[in-house]
Amino acid sequence: MSQATESVEDTTLSAGVDAVVSALSVRYDNRLSTGEAIRAQHANTLTWHPAKLPDAVFFAETAEEIGEVVRLCAAHKVPIIAFGTGTSLEGHINAPRGGLSIDVSKMNNIVEVNAEDLTCTVEPGVTRKQLNDYLRDTGLFFPIDPGADASLGGMAATRASGTNAVRYGTMRDNVLSLKAVMPDGREIRTARRAKKTSAGYDLTHLMVGSEGTLGVFTELTLKLSGIPESIAGGVCPFPTIEAACNATILTIQMGIPVARIELVDELQVEACNSYSKLDLKVAPTLFLEFHGTDASTAEQVALFGDIAAELGGGPLEASADPEARSRLWQARHDAYWSGRSLRPGWEAFATDVCVPISRLAECVTAAKEDLEASDLVGPILGHVGDGNFHVTVLVDPDDPDMLSRAKAFSGRLIERALAMDGTCTGEHGVGEGKIIYLESEHGPALDVMRAVKRAIDPDGIMNPGKIVLDND
Amino acid sequence: MSQATESVEDTTLSAGVDAVVSALSVRYDNRLSTGEAIRAQHANTLTWHPAKLPDAVFFAETAEEIGEVVRLCAAHKVPIIAFGTGTSLEGHINAPRGGLSIDVSKMNNIVEVNAEDLTCTVEPGVTRKQLNDYLRDTGLFFPIDPGADASLGGMAATRASGTNAVRYGTMRDNVLSLKAVMPDGREIRTARRAKKTSAGYDLTHLMVGSEGTLGVFTELTLKLSGIPESIAGGVCPFPTIEAACNATILTIQMGIPVARIELVDELQVEACNSYSKLDLKVAPTLFLEFHGTDASTAEQVALFGDIAAELGGGPLEASADPEARSRLWQARHDAYWSGRSLRPGWEAFATDVCVPISRLAECVTAAKEDLEASDLVGPILGHVGDGNFHVTVLVDPDDPDMLSRAKAFSGRLIERALAMDGTCTGEHGVGEGKIIYLESEHGPALDVMRAVKRAIDPDGIMNPGKIVLDND
Numbered sequence: 001m002s003q004a005t006e007s008v009e010d011t012t013l014s015a016g017v018d019a020v021v022s023a024l025s026v027r028y029d030n031r032l033s034t035g036e037a038i039r040a041q042h043a044n045t046l047t048w049h050p051a052k053l054p055d056a057v058f059f060a061e062t063a064e065e066i067g068e069v070v071r072l073c074a075a076h077k078v079p080i081i082a083f084g085t086g087t088s089l090e091g092h093i094n095a096p097r098g099g100l101s102i103d104v105s106k107m108n109n110i111v112e113v114n115a116e117d118l119t120c121t122v123e124p125g126v127t128r129k130q131l132n133d134y135l136r137d138t139g140l141f142f143p144i145d146p147g148a149d150a151s152l153g154g155m156a157a158t159r160a161s162g163t164n165a166v167r168y169g170t171m172r173d174n175v176l177s178l179k180a181v182m183p184d185g186r187e188i189r190t191a192r193r194a195k196k197t198s199a200g201y202d203l204t205h206l207m208v209g210s211e212g213t214l215g216v217f218t219e220l221t222l223k224l225s226g227i228p229e230s231i232a233g234g235v236c237p238f239p240t241i242e243a244a245c246n247a248t249i250l251t252i253q254m255g256i257p258v259a260r261i262e263l264v265d266e267l268q269v270e271a272c273n274s275y276s277k278l279d280l281k282v283a284p285t286l287f288l289e290f291h292g293t294d295a296s297t298a299e300q301v302a303l304f305g306d307i308a309a310e311l312g313g314g315p316l317e318a319s320a321d322p323e324a325r326s327r328l329w330q331a332r333h334d335a336y337w338s339g340r341s342l343r344p345g346w347e348a349f350a351t352d353v354c355v356p357i358s359r360l361a362e363c364v365t366a367a368k369e370d371l372e373a374s375d376l377v378g379p380i381l382g383h384v385g386d387g388n389f390h391v392t393v394l395v396d397p398d399d400p401d402m403l404s405r406a407k408a409f410s411g412r413l414i415e416r417a418l419a420m421d422g423t424c425t426g427e428h429g430v431g432e433g434k435i436i437y438l439e440s441e442h443g444p445a446l447d448v449m450r451a452v453k454r455a456i457d458p459d460g461i462m463n464p465g466k467i468v469l470d471n472d
Numbered sequence: 473m474s475q476a477t478e479s480v481e482d483t484t485l486s487a488g489v490d491a492v493v494s495a496l497s498v499r500y501d502n503r504l505s506t507g508e509a510i511r512a513q514h515a516n517t518l519t520w521h522p523a524k525l526p527d528a529v530f531f532a533e534t535a536e537e538i539g540e541v542v543r544l545c546a547a548h549k550v551p552i553i554a555f556g557t558g559t560s561l562e563g564h565i566n567a568p569r570g571g572l573s574i575d576v577s578k579m580n581n582i583v584e585v586n587a588e589d590l591t592c593t594v595e596p597g598v599t600r601k602q603l604n605d606y607l608r609d610t611g612l613f614f615p616i617d618p619g620a621d622a623s624l625g626g627m628a629a630t631r632a633s634g635t636n637a638v639r640y641g642t643m644r645d646n647v648l649s650l651k652a653v654m655p656d657g658r659e660i661r662t663a664r665r666a667k668k669t670s671a672g673y674d675l676t677h678l679m680v681g682s683e684g685t686l687g688v689f690t691e692l693t694l695k696l697s698g699i700p701e702s703i704a705g706g707v708c709p710f711p712t713i714e715a716a717c718n719a720t721i722l723t724i725q726m727g728i729p730v731a732r733i734e735l736v737d738e739l740q741v742e743a744c745n746s747y748s749k750l751d752l753k754v755a756p757t758l759f760l761e762f763h764g765t766d767a768s769t770a771e772q773v774a775l776f777g778d779i780a781a782e783l784g785g786g787p788l789e790a791s792a793d794p795e796a797r798s799r800l801w802q803a804r805h806d807a808y809w810s811g812r813s814l815r816p817g818w819e820a821f822a823t824d825v826c827v828p829i830s831r832l833a834e835c836v837t838a839a840k841e842d843l844e845a846s847d848l849v850g851p852i853l854g855h856v857g858d859g860n861f862h863v864t865v866l867v868d869p870d871d872p873d874m875l876s877r878a879k880a881f882s883g884r885l886i887e888r889a890l891a892m893d894g895t896c897t898g899e900h901g902v903g904e905g906k907i908i909y910l911e912s913e914h915g916p917a918l919d920v921m922r923a924v925k926r927a928i929d930p931d932g933i934m935n936p937g938k939i940v941l942d943n944d
Binding site: 114116117118119158159160161165170172173182186187188189190191192193194195196197198199200201202203205206208209210226249252253255293295296299352354355356357358386387388417418421422423424425426427428429430434437438441442443444445446447448449451452453454455456467468 | 654
């Protein structure tokens with residue numbers, strides 16, 4: 001039984017939920033579920049956040065249905081939680097006030113590909129791998145790649161990024177326009193398909209990163225990139241994590257247009273070796289990829305090699321073999337799972353700070369020292385070309401003191417990042433986990449966010465308890 | 473006397489204005505002006521929009537002063553119009569309800585340059601040329617260049633772009649964070665200086681392009697780019713405007729990373745030759761620039777040359793001489809003025825549609841045909857790599873029928889652009905001129921914009937009559 005039936009206020013909620021469930025059951029018998037297993041699956045938060053189940057799950061197939069369901073929920077003030085693949089890391093899909101999970105995974109049509117404009121339009125349940133498989137013969141690809149094979153709707157909702165962001169940007173830069181059902185049940189489209197516009201407020205960017213708190217995405221128009229003529233890359237070990245960070249800083253500052261530059265610390269290298277069957281040297285390592293013409297990737301590799309050598313690192317073991325490269329990047333994408341495999345049965349406490357690149361080495365080394373001083377185990381990896389890194393603190397669920405220490409560690413990490421003019425979350429989003437840091441990060445700007453939320457969702461039915469709190 | 477004293481409602485306004493003017497006169501005697509000439513200068517709309525003067529002009533020097541003045545205006549519900557250089561083209565700085573123009577041109581300090589992070593922080597009155605002069609020795613530059621030497625605050629407010637946008641993006645992509653005094657007088661900062669973030673709603677992008685209707689910018693943190701090692705470029709004539717557009721489409725679709733690709737039609741070439749003392753062949757022409765290493769710019773020039781030849785155009789007359797190049801681009805930036813010089817004493821009716829690149833040739837040729845059918849004179853130029861072009865219709869102020877024909881032409885141009893999934897304004901902004909098209913462009917999304925405006929500026933004091941109308 002979800003938490004939604006436990007208090008006086010929630011009795012009203014529950015009556016509303018009953019009404020919504022009854023109405024939907026009649027119309028969509030086989031696509032509405034109130035079973036415990038399905039509800040639990042839709043609150044599987046992947047991390048230390050305790051699961052808070054929705055009261056029911058609706059498997060949507062069209063935008064019209066979502067409009068209808070949102071109007072119904074709005075009439076009964078029943079919370080709505082949009083669900084893609086459930087791979088978010090901050091409890092985004094939890095239902096602290098119960099309500100209806102709207103699962104869009106069946107809305108996975110690729111609506112159109114406009115190859116000549118380098119854009120495509122997809123339904124929100126399409127995953128990034130599905131899209132890239134579909135695009136394979138066009139010479140184009142969609143570059144944003146968080147570890148998981150997430151839905152593009154979810155990626156837009158959390159403003160996701162990943163390993164290619166240093167060169168291709170994040171979801172912020174690659175969603176050209178989107179459609180969403182707003183809390184009043186009306187579907188809007190945030191922008192036209194033109195590459196640029198000055199026609200009023202930028203609703204596209206307002207919705208990207210809104211984590212389902214302003215509306216439910218029903219369609220996304222995305223920018224595509226040309227598959228590079230030449231791809232070079234490999235791994236490069238360093239004597240210290242500081243040296244690896246400094247190599248990253250120099251690479252960015254010299255303007256080398258690196259496509260991927262990923263830090264993997266020695267503990268994470270061990271985990272990758274064991275989980276993904278690699279035999280990398282156990283040392284702080286950069287995973288790299290360069291995109292361009294044959295000449296330009298060769299030039300980039302050489303320039304980076306010089307930087308690495310100067311810092312005592314290297315050699316860069318480059319591989320032209322696509323299969324070896326693909327195994328390497330699969331290991332990188334699986335790092336969350338390989339990291340967790342270091343302590344089977346434990347939970348993961350994901351951190352996600354991002355700082356100006358000039359402060360990266362300082363921030364990473366301080367985190368590493370703090371980790372040791374806190375008697376915590378946490379592999380470190382990151383999209384360091386953007387100044388973004390993750391310490392995945394591993395937490396024994398039977399040791400409440402360890403969870404406290406992990407929380408305190410995360411708090412100090414964020415404090416340091418904020419003091420460096422960084423952010424508490426570079427790509428995971430706020431969800432439930434980072435809410436307490438928004439006041440320090442944003443100050444009075446948080447009130448503007450609250451005003452926007454109230455204006456668009458006055459009854460607070462859209463993913464309540466995320467980004468801004470109900471009673472703010 | 474401004475329009476603000478003409479109606480019953482405006483009597484209240486006027487009393488409010490009197491109170492604000494009295495209070496500010498005491499404190500800032502020499503920086504508050506109610507003189508006709510100064511007020512007229514602050515409503516100089518450059519185009520066909522009739523000037524609507526503010527009641528007074530305040531020359532701000534600090535963010536604290538702006539906070540104080542906004543609180544004062546808010547208390548008396550007096551409209552506030554932020555003013556940078558006054559080079560916007562859609563009546564953005566008009567004061568249809570009177571009020572106080574806040575001139576930020578004295579706030580022109582460069583606060584800091586973080587060369588190692590490729591960012592800088594400036595006050596809103598810094599102009600783009602001032603910033604680039606300042607950056608000269610750092611190896612970095614700020615790429616966004618609308619024709620005018622506009623203030624960076626104004627450029628952010630209108631989401632400006634210009635000739636480099638095809639490669640470097642627009643103000644949307646190059647403002648990392650900003651500070652603004654909001655309608656309640658509080659100053660907010662929209663984001664930290666980290667390159668990416670997922671920490672809540674994207675207020676940076678909400679404010680960029682808000683045209684002073686949500687707050688007054690007091691500081692901007694901008695992304696900088698490295699000055700390319702090699703710059704190549706020149707002009708390339710084509711037999712028809714369609715061929716020039718098709719060359720642009722192919723260049724973009726082939727992924728040539730062109731830095732500038734500007735269409736100048738034969739009439740505009742004539743104007744440039746005469747006004748800027750050039751001797752270009754009178755033909756539809758592309759002005760081009762390629763950035764990279766010596767090898768890569770040579771490669772780009774060769775690839776483009778092949779495309780041009782295939783379409784019957786060329787040769788690309790490239791010049792390695794920086795001075796010749798600079799004369800060429802100055803002529804391009806002065807095109808608004810050279811275009812107007814074709815009919816001295818007439819006014820300009822600027823259009824600004826932007827369409828998906830695949831529809832560019834079709835949209836430009838239809839505009840050209842319509843221009844002739846409408847018996848109008850209008851040179852055409854555009855940032856065609858983005859699908860954005862301007863027909864600068866020249867209008868005899870003594871011929872009201874000509875202005876009507878220009879308005880009708882502009883309306884049809886926008887209708888065609890919208891039918892091609894384009895936008896009514898690629899970079900000029902809405903101001904007063906494009907308001908009537910937002911309903912067609914955005915549909916129900918316009919209501920969301922209205923809700924955001926009401927939430928942030930409930931009394932409608934920030935630049936009223938722009939983007940969303942007061943009585944919406």
